[in-house]
Amino acid sequence: MSIQDLIRPTVKALKPYSSARDEYQGNSDAMVFLDANENPFENGVNRYPDPQQRTVKSLLSKIKSIPQKNILLGNGSDEVLDLIYRAFCEPNQDNIITLPPTYGMYSVLANINAVAIKRVQLDENFQPKVDAILEEADSNSKLLFLCSPNNPTANSFKAKSIERLVREFKGIVVIDEAYIDFSNEESWASRLNEFPNLIVTQTLSKAYGMAGIRLGICYASEEIISVINRIKPPYNVNELTQQKAIAQLEQNELTQQQVASILSERDILVEELDAISFVSKIYPTDANFVLAKVDDATKRYNELIEKGIVIRNRTTQPGCENCLRFTVGTKEENEVLIKALKALE
Ligand SMILES: *Cc1c(COP(=O)(O)O)cnc(C)c1O
8 A cells, every 4th residue: 555645636736835943943042033023022932833843742752652753743633633634535535434432523524624424333342343344445435543442432442453454444544542541552653663554643631631732643654744744734833832741741750640540540430330320331441531321321411410510421422322421530529429429329
């Protein structure tokens, strides 16, 4: 398979915008910058940010053991996913494959980009039906989205199934690893060298505790990274976001401690939920949330709202009838939730 054949012709032909910071990349010490029409009076953000976010990438590169040249950053993973659509999917011609129940953005972005959606529902254990997916694919199927650990089901997909899909799908396979930092599975980003058609996305929004700054991460081959670089807005990650991300990534032990605490609280939460009379099933979780089946999801959702607790009602998702999704909070928050649920028994 040639990645070049998967890229949209318009993107291949594009001459990218060249920003002032792209054109001069030398040492910034002791230089006088009169190239970008900025206001010269220092206030911390009067200069344009680094369009290649080199300091953030170098920290990520160390933490994740992925070379910097295989990393691209975006304004949240939502921007990264949108850029992937725009690089590979020709509007009103190509299609993508998504595996419901899963993250809603894949189909929203398909609709925005006028790209058709093929859906192959996960099996009863929320695992991908590999043969059915490969059969569903046609020559216009450019992207296959695998969300692992999957939102809202919380489980990881079997490595064997993922590997077969990456090997046999004749387009780009995007593995959304938004929850990988909570998982026991290894990131697929460590195997980019084996699979030229693989894109792995991650985010600082979940385990890293930085949903507010909007920083999404894309790991892929240099070839794919350079395609997406051509179409990304030049200054897509702002200066404040870069500064905050750097500060957070420099204290990575704190994130690891918080993840460990969330995971141990998750186990307690699962036990407590299991003891609630109207909870009939708790699905295995490899993430920082729990999917549970109850007697009447909409009724229980509304009752919790009345008690000031907001969870996610997933009952309308395929295969998730009467399912509620609980994010793991602090010890105190989880106790408030369990107390409220007990009062509803
Ligand atoms: C939360 C989440 C994201 C994160 O998106 P950002 O735009 O980076 O905040 C991505 N994928 C899935 C499946 C998620 O649940």
